[in-house]
Structure formats: structure tokens, C-alpha cells
Amino acid sequence: EIVLTQSPATLSLSPGERATLSCRASQSVSSYLAWYQQKPGQAPRLLIYDASNRATGIPARFSGSGSGTDFTLTISSLEPEDFAVYYCQQRSNWPLFGPGTKVDIK
Amino acid sequence: EVQLVESGGGLLQPGRSLRLSCAASGFMFDDYAMHWVRQAPGKGLEWVSGISWNSGSIGYADSVKGRFTISRDNAKNSLYLQMNSLRAEDTALYYCAKDIQPMVPRYYMDVWGKGTTVTVSS
Numbered sequence: 001e002i003v004l005t006q007s008p009a010t011l012s013l014s015p016g017e018r019a020t021l022s023c024r025a026s027q028s029v030s031s032y033l034a035w036y037q038q039k040p041g042q043a044p045r046l047l048i049y050d051a052s053n054r055a056t057g058i059p060a061r062f063s064g065s066g067s068g069t070d071f072t073l074t075i076s077s078l079e080p081e082d083f084a085v086y087y088c089q090q091r092s093n094w095p096l097f098g099p100g101t102k103v104d105i106k
Numbered sequence: 107e108v109q110l111v112e113s114g115g116g117l118l119q120p121g122r123s124l125r126l127s128c129a130a131s132g133f134m135f136d137d138y139a140m141h142w143v144r145q146a147p148g149k150g151l152e153w154v155s156g157i158s159w160n161s162g163s164i165g166y167a168d169s170v171k172g173r174f175t176i177s178r179d180n181a182k183n184s185l186y187l188q189m190n191s192l193r194a195e196d197t198a199l200y201y202c203a204k205d206i207q208p209m210v211p212r213y214y215m216d217v218w219g220k221g222t223t224v225t226v227s228s
Contacts, residue, residue, distance in 0.1 A: 034214045036151070043201055043218035044151060046144075055206075055216055087151055091213035094165045095141070095153040 002026055004088055004098035012106040021101045023088035028068045034089045035064055035073045035096040037082075038100075044087065048073065078103070108217050110130035110202045115222030122192055122209075126222055127204030128185040136180035139163075142187050144198035145221075154200070155187065158211055173219035192226045199223050 003026040023033065031051040036044040046055040048064035051071060057073055061076040075082055083105050088098040114126040128140070142154040155166045155176040164176055175188040186213055200222050203215035 006183070019188065032213075035219075036215075038151075043220060044215075045218075046206070046216045049206060049212070049214040084227060089153075094167065095143075095152040095213045095215075097153065100150045 002029060002090055002092060002096060003064045004070045004090055004096060006086075006088055006098040006101045008101060009099075010102045010104060012104055014080055015078050015080055017078050017106075019073075019078055019082070019102070019103055021073040021075075021086055023066075023071040023073070023098050025069045025071075029092040031067045031080040032091045033064075033066070033071050034091070035062075036089060036097075037084045038087065039084045047086075048051055075103075108204070110204065110217060110219035112200060112219045112222035113146075115200065115224045117225045117227065118192060119228050120193055120226055122226075123188070123190045124192065124224060126187040126189065126200055126202075126224070128181045128187075128219060130185065130202075130204070133204070133217075135183040136160075137208035139213075140178060140185045140203065141203045141213075141215055142176060142185075143201045143203055143215065143218075144196075144224075145201070146195075146198045149198075152198075156205075156211065156213065157185070159209060162164070163211070164218045166191035189224070194226050197224060197226050 005024045007022045035048040038044040052064045141156040173191045202219045204217040206214040206216040
């Protein structure tokens, strides 16, 4: 079974800073990886799919990269509304989510 | 407006059964695979089950296999999750979610409901 690991668990940054979130798979998932954002009390929102494709309506400051086992979500300049928990998800077999990275305000 | 509305959650004892429903609107429901995803209190996301547009392909997480059954009624634009032999560890907020692509499932979820809460406790 593929296991996803996300790092760091918590990322403390200030608005305007660049955020770099990592997701690592225990075996190759090709480019079959997505990123979701979840704010407290809200449902998750799809940001990126197939490693680097932005979902509809997602701002350009969100970008994804990687393939195989190592993936990165980059937020180029944090807006106040970007402080949230971010999950990666693979779909090589059935969907599986990573444990999440919390981006909080420094 | 594309919308998913879950219902059917509640408080019940271990070993009991419950059926969740998800009403879809604003898109061609019968073109899309659908999923159930849950989130235990204070925890991360766990995919529970998915079903293709025509019910021809169904999958379950190992944690629910043999206890939960997913189904859909395309005529009613509705998705269901029959949950049997419930355990305390099934306590969670259950989300209904739509697959990103029509016909051929991509197993990415681009529309989510607000969820319905299931609490299993004696």
C-alpha cells in the first residue's frame, strides 16, 4: 500500500512570504497527485491535480510540481486567506490522502 | 450552482446501521463518478468509497470493506452510503464529493458537500 508523507507538519509564515509544502509517496504514483486546501469548518477545496494542473478558479499563486515520489505545492506569496491545512492525495490505486500540513500565521 | 447536500447522519450505538444520502444538483449527475470521504474529529481526510457513473466500478477503503455499501440512483440524482456494523472509529464528518471528470473517473474530487456527522458511541 502506498503511504503519503507530508512535511513539515506545520509551517509558520507571514503574509507575503513564499510557502513550500512537500508530499512524498512510498512508491511512485507517476503524476497522479492532487492538493487540497481545507479551512476550519469548511469542506476541502481542490487546488491542483495531476501534480501541476490548477483546478478551475484557483489563483496563479498556487503551483504544483513533481512526479514519481516527490511533489511540492508552492504558494508564491501568501494571502491572509491561504492560512489553512493542505492535503496531498494520490490516485494510483484508490484515493489516499496524506496527513496534512498546517500553514499558520507567524 | 453545483451543489451536494448530505443527510442522514446521527448518534447511534456500536453495531447499528445507518444510511447516508447525498442529493446532487447543478450538474449532470449521471455522468460523474462520486465519492464518500470522511474526517474524524480533529483528524485528516480519509477516502471511504467511490462509485463510477454507471455503478460498474466500486471501491472501498480497507477500513470499511464488508461493512459499508455505496450506491447511486441516477434518476434521483442521489448517492448513498449504507453503513452496517458501525464502530466507534467510524465517528466522523462524512462528505459527499464529485469526481473531476465525466465518464472516466480521475479520482480527484472537485465539488464537496458540507458533510453530515456520524457519531458512534455507547
